[in-house]
Amino acid sequence: MSFLPGERLHYAETHFKFKLPWSLLYKPWPEILVDAPFQFVPGTEPTLWIVIRDAHRFPTLLEEMELSIKSVSDPSGISQTKEETVIRKTIDLQIHAKEQFEFHPLKIGALPPGNYEIASTLTVRRESEGETLKASKKFSRWNYPGLKPAPLRIQVLAEVLPKAPGFVAGEMHCHTHYSADHVEHGASPEVLQHAAKAVGLDFVSCTDHAYDFAYTTEDYTKEADSPLPRFDSLREEIKALNQAEGMPLMVASEEVSAGNSKGENVHMTVLGPEGYLPGLGDCGRNWLNNKPTFKIPKHLEMTTAHCFAAHPMQPMGYLEKFIFRRGYWSHKDLNLDRPHKIRGIQFWNGIRDEGFKLGYEWWIEELGKGNDLLPIGGNDAHGDMNDTTSVSMPLFSLRHSRDHVFGKVRTVVKLDERPLTLAAINEAFAGDNCYITDGPALWWERGEKQIIFHARNTADFGGAFRYIRIYGRRRAANGKLATEETLCMESLVAAPEKTDITVYADNFAYLRAECETASGRFALTSAAVL
Secondary structure (H helix, E strand, O other), rough: OOEEEEEEEEEEEOOOOOOOOOOOEEEOOOOEEEEEEEEEOOOOOOOEEEEEOOOOOEEEEEEEEEEEEEEEEEOOOOOOOOOOEEEEEEEEEEEEEEEEEEEEEOOOOOOOOOOEEEEEEEEEEEEOEEEEEEEEEEEEOOOOOOOOOOOOOEEEEOOOOOOOOOOEEEEEEEOOOOOOOEEEEEEEEHHHHHHHHHHOOOOOEEEEHHHHHHEEOOOOOOOOOOHHHHHHHHHHHHHHHOOOOOOOOOEEEEEEEEEOOOOEEEEEEEEEOOOOOOOOOOOOOOOOOOOOOOOOHHHHOOOOOEEEEOOOOOOHHHHHHHHHHHHHOHHHOOOOOOOOOOEEEEEEEEOOOOHHHHHHHHHHHHHHHHHOOOEEEOOOEEOOOOOEEEEEEEOOOOEEEOOOOOOOOOOEEOOOOOOHHHHHHHHHHHOEEEEEOOOOEEEEEOOOOOEEEEEEHHHHHHOOOEEEEEEEEEOOOOEEOOOEEEEEEEOOOOOOEEEEEEOOOOOOOEEEEEEEEOOOOEEEEEEOOO
């Protein structure tokens, strides 16, 4: 659900009226919007996607699309284009939309490297019993009622994404159309696979809600006889997609609502579980009947897959806590004394906000206790390839943001020379070497009594670094860790886009690094335990 304060933003559902006779959001048209990956790496052609929802109820003919593609300066103020250019196109569509979910790709041709704003206008006609109605309608970007249109923003990269050699980059938290309820829906796994290729990902972990598998697609309030058919359907769909050569690996994962040590609902992402893990506590269908299905230790017993604390410290409102009994993660919930424990903390959830800050501080606190937890990044995107929409107030209003975008925050793990498979990714997450980023590459390697840190960036993301900082925590003579981290080293002047730093271990228990580029892109590494 995404209609209470503090919730993430998604493709929005506007036709659900909670059995009421009215809604300011309800219109007798399918939801239609134009989306696009936020960036395109070299070798991929800029492509838009027309997303259509509920056309099985409101069959509609999409006649044509008018496009205006304008080059713009980089949002950071570093211009990649010396002068503004505008490309105008009119594309004949003739798409008869009549399914519950439809996703139509639209290639717009090669564009020179740079940043662009794309304005789109669709001409559509409602259809009835096979006959097209005479009345036509035009709208810009989407037909969401009361929501001001916003242009698409894309960046065509001049260089390949900076990435550590032998590492693979993935989206660790996103949702497909199997996550669909009263106010939101995701994209198809096929769309996400193509979007992953465009933005430069190697794998995608599709973390659909455990509770959405348990309800029917036709009626979000009707519990299915079993969640297994929908769960297995996602796995079969992803299995078929993984037969394609040269495409990112898709992983059928799950976001499970689990009970914390206080009996509150928290979210845990599970990387490719062997079977369905039930978790219906905060699904919103049963109102105050919101007790967790199982607590975290029970879920850890039910799978051997890697499990991660999802957005563990994201602030939430009192209504969300009351109606859904949602809470926060704690040290006890990590179950670090068990054979199967939480492997990492996904505290970067699309944006460096208060939830990031609090989750980051918790991760540092756990490192100080000697707990080598991995830092995980994700975006919690439900479709949302370019920007995000959501229900702001049920029945009344919508909102728009650019905070939770598919593939923008990447988790990059060391795979070495192994073939890219789920087994290899699992082995990589069992190790301790990863980094999270929305742009530059930042990683480490162990030497003899030293750690070598490497930072790489490109002109696409601002070139030079504002700073590169190396942190460590010292070990006392009695073996105990220092209370606070030490800032071991910081670049005092702008570091070049290719920088290597060697730090001698001395009596450090671990070392780690952070960096930020001139355009504000950020990365941090896992802890190199010594």
